[in-house]
Amino acid sequence: MIKKFLLHNLALKLVSLFLAIILWFYVAGEQNEDLEKRATLNIEPPPGMVISSRSAGKVNVLFRGPKNRLSLISSDIAVNYKIEEIKKPGKYSFTISPRGIDVPSGVKIVSIKPSTVTVNLDRLISKWLPIKPNIKGKVGEGYRIAEDKIKLNPNISLVEGPEKLLKNLEFIYTSPIKVKGYTKSFIQRVSLQPLIKGQLPSLDIIEVTVPIEEDFVNKDFKGIPLKFLLSSAEHFSVQCSISTIDITLTGSRPNLDKITNKDILAFVDVTGLNPGRYELPVQIKLPSNVFLLSDVPLAKVTIGEKP
Secondary structure, three states: OHHHHHHOOHHHHHHHHHHHHHHHHHHHHHOEEEEEEEEEEEEEOOOOEEEEEEOOOEEEEEEEEEHHHHOOOOOOOEEEEEOOOOOOOEEEEEEOOHHHOOOOOOOEEEEEEOOEEEEEEEEEEEEEEEEEEEEEOOOOOOEEEOHHHOEEEOOEEEEEEEHHHHOOOOOEEEEEEEOOOOOOOEEEEEEEOOOOOOOOOOOOEEEEEEOEEEOEEEEEEEEEEEEEEOOOOOOEEEEEOOOEEEEEEEEEHHHHHOOOHHHOEEEEEOOOOOOEEEEEEOEEEOOOOEEEOOOOOEEEEEEEEOO
16 A cells, blocks of 8 residues: 555656755755855055055955855955055054955845955055065085175166165165075075065065085194105105194095094105205195195205214
8 A cells, every 4th residue: 555655646746856856955045144255355555555565465255145156266366456546654444344355146245344444545656666686595514605706687676675775785685585495506586575564575586696615614633743755766854844744624524534644744845955055834634525724834954964
């Protein structure tokens, strides 16, 4: 009996079930719901003026409407406001109107928070400023940036901004140039750093050459034995006023750390000299990639015939 009831007019029952489901989805979609989104606040200043600071860069917008219409709202929405009829710099407050937001039909804006925004307006001026590189981080160990050799092309820019800020500004930085771990020179193209927080980056492109070289340090070496260079055929006795010397070397830290006194040869060349007294320069032979920084002393040498 039950089976007969279920199968009676089955097609009509299936169509009715399908229509009921469609109707349920339609009614559910037409019920109003609330949706809050974070929106970018775009404020257009009056001609010849610029916003030097503002109380908010984003606002929370509460929408209300059917769910199927709320889903049409863009994830990247913006609130646009144009400041008019103000001609003097100063601090001003404005009420943000929903008229600056595009919404789908059937959706309304319930609230905007904060509803009031305060801005500081200043005169817009232009000024030529030198450009400085904004170096961030430390290069690899044993290396340094040769700051006096950094090149920027161009090295000056015509900058627009608030009068109060620009009139005392002596230079402008590039956007950050990261050098962490670098051991070789490189060239990077960067923009200028915005003068005001939240301002769009400058369209100017600066080509920055960052020279990186080994970081030379100095190191003292004391008590280096003094030797004499003479021909094996010469049978002379040699006496000297000094037996050791102290010198200062310069080079990269890794290279200097490898060197000991045994790696340095200090000598006086007495080949071909007749017996007598002489003041002769001390000659130094060094390992590669290090350099003598200190002055070389003169040695007082007495050459005599062997008995």
